[in-house]
Amino acid sequence: MPELPEVETVVRGLAPRLAGCVIRQASFSSHLVVREDFRAMAARLAGRRIESVERRGKFIVLRLDRGALSIHLGMTGKLLLDGVRGEHTRAEFTLDGGVLVYDDARQFGRIEYGEPExxxxxxxxxxxxxxxxxxxxxxxxxxxxxxxxxxxNQGVIAGLGNIYVDEALFAARVHPKARVSRLSERRLQALHEAVTSVLRRAIAAGGSSISDYVDAEGRRGSFQNEHCVYGRAGEPCQVCGGAIRRIELGQRGTHYCPRCQKV
DNA sequence: TCAAATGTTTGATC
DNA sequence: GGATCAAACATTTG
Known part of the structure; x- marks a missing residue:
């Protein structure tokens, strides 16, 4: 669910509300999401002041007066301000200014602490x-x-996921199977511009809500309405009218226009 | 019942 | 050291 624009939207919602807050108490209920000892983690967080809330790639980073907490939403993670505890709540942070609830059905998300990060x-x-x-x-x-x-690959460029890679490649007219070494300077420049503009537009739309993504306030994004290829297999390409194709590449569904995007 | 899903890690193989 | 591919993680939805 969450790629860079969704995480950015969550962070923008959280930052003004969380900065300066003190974590009174933290509780956890999933050893998949929190891999270390619950009590040790809770003990480290209790009493910490949140200095800032930032985004690094797809990670939400809470900078504390000592160390930092990173939260990755995985596929179905939600970080809700004053959210209500539910069936899939995996963590809860009681703050002096409210409650932060971490909800995650599939439990692919991760919450980790480190010093300095x-x-x-x-x-x-x-x-x-x-x-x-x-x-x-x-x-x-x-x-x-x-x-x-x-x-x-997050180790190469951080923040892009399946939706925005497909959308950026379409905007730059680059075939998803193209070899990097074969791309001209011009194609690479088009790709860089496409990545930047797709991400900016998606952030402006509050991200994409395909199934469950919501921001810190529980609101859905609207960028799914502007997708040109993602999830649109069989529909006509907005540029050439040909049918959008879906293939599998690197174990991920991949959407592109065979006529506009040549290898 | 089967397929697919906004993600990442790990291990085998070349 | 890489690239590549498959499998795994766990759950929901169509």
């Missing part, structure tokens, strides 16, 4: 939204292989 954040590539043209080129050119799996 969780170690896995160090493995992320440059942020897809803030990566400049030069950095984008240099990073991609260091790798071989097909462009789509590469863009999905």
């Amino acid at each position: 969780p170690k896995r954040l160090a493995g992320l590539g440059p942020d897809a939204l803030h990566s400049g043209r030069e950095e984008f080129f240099d990073t991609l050119r260091r790798h071989a292989g097909r462009i789509k799996p590469l863009l999905l």
